[in-house]
Amino acid sequence: MSQVWIFPFIIAGGILQAAGAPINGALKASLVNPWLASGVSFLLVTFLAIALFFMQPTPLPTLDDLRSMKWWAPLGGIVGAVAVFAGLTLVQKVGVGTLNGLTICANLVASxxxxxxxxxxxxxxxxxxxxxxxxxxxxxxxxxxMRF
Structure with missing residues (x-):
């Protein structure tokens, strides 16, 4: 990716992430069960990732790459699932501004x-x-x- 697109891409991701909670909230409202809604959401992400992999299947990790991988490296998806689940179950209770504000603020402090x-x-x-x-x-x- 060209350097000129890095910040606009990050900004676009942030804008889309802000819309993600209410979109997932609508999915949960339609499917009723929050676990089913989470599964549908992640299933679509999985299909997209697999399709992109088939479009660009290289590079692949070597055995040394896999051996040197930290035990916690594959857990990023589970970490993301917590944010998705919080969004789809809580956005209607606290609002998008509060939900994303707290999420982003907690993210910044932790970062x-x-x-x-x-x-x-x-x-x-x-x-x-x-x-x-x-x-x-x-x-x-x-x-x-949150206050106003």
Missing amino acids: VAIDHFGLIGVAEHPISVLRLIGTVLMMAGVALV
Whole structure:
């Protein structure tokens, strides 16, 4: 991917993610069972990923790649499932702004901690006063969205 598309792609992903909770909430309302709705949602993602894999099947991991993989590396989908399940079951109770605001704020706080301590295999990126101020401002902004 060209460097010029990185930030617009991330922004588009964020916009789509904001719409994901109410879309999944509508799916849950129609299918009634939250586990069935989650399954349908992830089944579609699985089919898309498989189709994209068949369109571009290389590179493939070597045995050494698989042997050196961290035990927790395949768990990202389960982590994402928690956010999807929270969205489809709670968006109608708290609203999209509150749900996504809390999600994004929690994500930012955890991300700053992960960067600072170099957790989960990322390079250390120590917290600075400005990053801390930005995190606090984000928390204040979410509190305002929730309050008003």
